[in-house]
Structures are given as C-alpha cells and as structure tokens.
Amino acid sequence: MKNFIRFFLVFFLPFIVSCKDKNDKLKDGINISNSFIEDLDFNKYKYNGEYIEQIEVSYLEDQSFRNNFFKFLTSRNFDQGQYEQVFFIKLLLVRIQQLDDLRSYYFLSLIFNDQNLGYYLEDYELDLFQLFLYKPSYFIKGEYKYKQNKLVDYLNQNLPQAFLTNKDYFYKNIVDINFQKNALLISEDIVNKFSIPDLKKRIEQCEKIEAIFSPSYDTGWKNKTLMYYNLYRYIDDSILNKLDKNEVSFYNVKYKPFFKSYIIKGESTEYFIHDSDGYTNLRKDKNTSSEVLEKITSGEQVDVLDQSGDWWLIKTKNGKQGYVHKSRIK
Numbered sequence: 001m002k003n004f005i006r007f008f009l010v011f012f013l014p015f016i017v018s019c020k021d022k023n024d025k026l027k028d029g030i031n032i033s034n035s036f037i038e039d040l041d042f043n044k045y046k047y048n049g050e051y052i053e054q055i056e057v058s059y060l061e062d063q064s065f066r067n068n069f070f071k072f073l074t075s076r077n078f079d080q081g082q083y084e085q086v087f088f089i090k091l092l093l094v095r096i097q098q099l100d101d102l103r104s105y106y107f108l109s110l111i112f113n114d115q116n117l118g119y120y121l122e123d124y125e126l127d128l129f130q131l132f133l134y135k136p137s138y139f140i141k142g143e144y145k146y147k148q149n150k151l152v153d154y155l156n157q158n159l160p161q162a163f164l165t166n167k168d169y170f171y172k173n174i175v176d177i178n179f180q181k182n183a184l185l186i187s188e189d190i191v192n193k194f195s196i197p198d199l200k201k202r203i204e205q206c207e208k209i210e211a212i213f214s215p216s217y218d219t220g221w222k223n224k225t226l227m228y229y230n231l232y233r234y235i236d237d238s239i240l241n242k243l244d245k246n247e248v249s250f251y252n253v254k255y256k257p258f259f260k261s262y263i264i265k266g267e268s269t270e271y272f273i274h275d276s277d278g279y280t281n282l283r284k285d286k287n288t289s290s291e292v293l294e295k296i297t298s299g300e301q302v303d304v305l306d307q308s309g310d311w312w313l314i315k316t317k318n319g320k321q322g323y324v325h326k327s328r329i330k
Contacts, residue, residue, distance in 0.1 A: 026091055027053035029101075035094045036195045037127060045084045047072055052088060057103055066110070074116040085120055093124060096131050096138065097196065105142030105151075112151040126193065129159050134199040136235060136255075137242035144250050156258035163190050164262045165228065183209065183264045184235070188227040202238075203229050232263065252308050260306075271304045271314070273297065274330040282322040286311035293322045304329065 030053075032040055045052050047069060059065045076082035089111060095104040112118045121128065132139055132155045143152045160166075165185040186203070194200050207230040212223055239251060273280055273296045280298070284291040286309065296302065296316055302324075306313035311323040 025054050025056050026095070029099045030091075030094055031098060034098065036097050036130070036197075037090050037094055037124075040090055040094055041087065045087045047084070052084065053091060057101070060107055061103065066107075070110075070114060070117065074114075078120075085117055086123075089117075089120055089124060093127050093131065096135065100138060102138070102142045102145055105139065106146045106148060109142070109146065109148035109151045112154070113148070125158075125162075127195075128155060129163060130194050130196050130199055132159060133203075133231075134196050135238075137239045137247075140239065140243060140247055140251050140255065143254075144247050156255060160259060160262050164231075164259075165264070166262060181230075182232050183207075183228075183230045184232040184259060184262055185209065185211075185228040185264065186231055188229065191229060203231070203234065206230050206234050235259065256308050271302050271329050273300050273302060273324070273328060275328050280324055280328040282314070282316060282320060282324060283311070284322055286323050290323070294318065294320050296324070302329070 027042060030040075032042065042053050043051055047055065055069075060069065073085040073088060076084045078086070089108075092104050092108045092111070095101060096108070108121075112121055132152075139152050139155070143149050163186050165187065188208075191200060191203050194203075209228045209230055210225060211228055212225050240248060243251060275298050278298050279295045281292045282294040282296055284293055294316060300317060302317070303315040304312055305315060305321065307326070310326055312326050312329060313321065314324050314329070315321045
C-alpha cells in the first residue's frame with residue numbers, strides 16, 4: 001500500500017496538478033477589488049449559457065472553440081447594450097495586471113489583430129500603456145513565445161509619442177533643467193492619471209526632475225514649471241532580471257530602438273576608457289576577433305553613441321567609430 005501511495009504521488013499527482021493549472025477558469029486568480037479597471041462585472045455576461053469568466057482558459061487555446069467565441073463577440077451589438085466583447089477585453093487586461101499567464105497576452109493579441117474586435121481596444125489605450133510600463137517583461141515574453149508582434153509594435157511605437165517627452169521639443173522649450181545622467185522623461189501629470197497603484201509607486205521612486213518651460217502659447221506666455229520622472233533606468237531594471245538570455249537579446253534588438261530617440265543626454269555625462277593594460281582596442285564589430293580600428297589609451301574621453309548590449313558603439317577623439325566592451329568604459 002505504501003509503495004502504491006508513493007507511486008501515485010510521484011507519477012500521477014504532478015499530472016493532476018498540471019492539468020488543474022492548465023484548465024483554470026478566466027476568473028481564477030482575479031481579485032475584482034484590486035482591478036485597475038472599473039466595472040469588471042462578474043455573473044453578468046454569458047456565452048452558451050455559461051458566464052464568460054467561468055470559461056476554462058484551455059478552451060480558448062482550442063482554435064475551433066476560440067473562433068466560435070470570437071464570432072459570438074463580434075455578433076454582439078454595442079449600441080444595444082450588449083457588452084460581452086468589452087467585458088472580455090477588460091477581463092484579459094485585468095488578468096495581465098494580476099497574473100503572469102502568457103495566454104492572456106496571446107488572446108489579447110488575437111483580439112487586436114481581429115478587424116471586427118480590435119477597435120474596441122482603442123478605448124483602453126491608456127490601460128494598455130500602463131500595463132506595458134508595469135510589466136514590460138511580460139509583453140516581451142509573450143511576443144517571444146507566441147510570435148504575435150502587432151500589439152507590441154503598436155505599444156512601442158505609440159507609447160513614447162503619447163507619454164514621453166520628445167528631446168527635440170524639450171530642447172526647444174526648456175530654459176532650465178538639472179540632471180546629471182541620461183533621461184527618459186515622463187511628466188508627473190501623466191503618472192497621476194495611472195490607475196495601477198504599484199506602477200505609480202515604482203515610477204515615483206525614480207529620479208524626479210524639475211523643468212522650467214520658456215514662455216509660449218502653450219504656457220500662456222509665462223514661464224511654467226513641470227515635474228518629470230526619469231525612466232531611463234526603470235525600463236531596463238524592470239526587464240533584464242526577468243528574461244532569459246534569448247529574451248534579453250530579443251529585447252535589445254526589438255525594443256530599445258523605439259525609445260532611443262526619446263533619450264535626453266545630461267550635460268555632464270562623460271565617458272572615459274579604463275583598462276589595466278593601459279589601452280583598449282576599438283573594434284569594427286561586437287566581438288574580440290573583429291578587426292582593430294584603433295588603440296585607445298586609458299583615460300581618454302570618448303563619446304558613447306549606443307549602449308545596447310555588452311559592446312558599446314563609441315566615437316574617439318580622432319573621430320573613428322567602433323565598438324568597445326562596456327567593462328572598459330567608465
């Protein structure tokens with residue numbers, strides 16, 4: 001008997017647990033009271049006689065079931081008070097907020113790609129942006145796993161335009177600001193609109209910067225002071241320790257370029273070569289076997305053009321551009 005129990009625990013119990021995890025319902029793990037979206041009404045909207053939040057997630061992974069369900073959502077008439085499609089979208093957004101189940105990313109991406117359902121997401125653009133800033137690693141993992149990129153491409157292309165301060169506008173309109181390092185700025189006014197408490201708390205722990213705008217039509221022809229948070233380190237810190245090696249490479253290639261044009265360089269940011277050998281090699285490509293373009297003496301100041309990955313693109317005092325390992329730059 002003991003041997004049978006031991007056999008059961010070793011071989012069958014993990015299978016039963018995994019099946020339970022796989023077949024959890026859409027509502028499982030969701031705390032309505034902590035939802036960042038209002039009016040998430042359970043026990044209200046049904047599909048085939050069952051409340052939508054009671055549908056097992058594994059059913060939606062089945063293409064045939066999912067196609068029929070999406071057809072049902074499409075058939076609902078929003079103008080007649082039939083809000084099943086909106087409820088499902090809100091439910092997915094809250095699942096992303098509260099759970100790390102990547103299947104919710106997959107379903108939301110399919111909604112975004114569906115011409116009959118995707119436009120309902122337009123009313124939740126602020127919520128999408130919040131979620132990306134709150135859980136950027138989740139979206140990277142989701143895209144990497146499911147190869148569904150249109151939703152994240154949309155977020156990456158529109159989030160900076162909507163929330164971040166463009167450096168060209170910044171330089172043209174700011175008359176006084178003080179920060180020592182690179183900055184990726186989001187205004188305090190925008191952060192105050194966020195409805196995810198943990199996200200607001202994280203951002204409020206970032207460097208806070210005061211900016212005085214010069215008189216213009218937008219400021220009523222008076223100097224205007226605004227407060228900003230610096231997200232320059234926040235993005236990397238929220239991502240890199242939660243991704244595996246392949247996902248980090250994917251992030252560096254796919255995501256960083258979207259934010260690059262919004263990085264504002266601090267006036268006092270200076271970089272110098274530091275190598276115990278007394279010099280380091282400027283390489284043509286990002287590896288130690290690449291052609292040496294120049295030997296740079298320790299202590300020489302260089303301009304850093306791109307900090308992506310372990311090899312940074314720099315320009316020497318002689319005007320040559322190439323790559324140096326970041327460990328040799330201080």
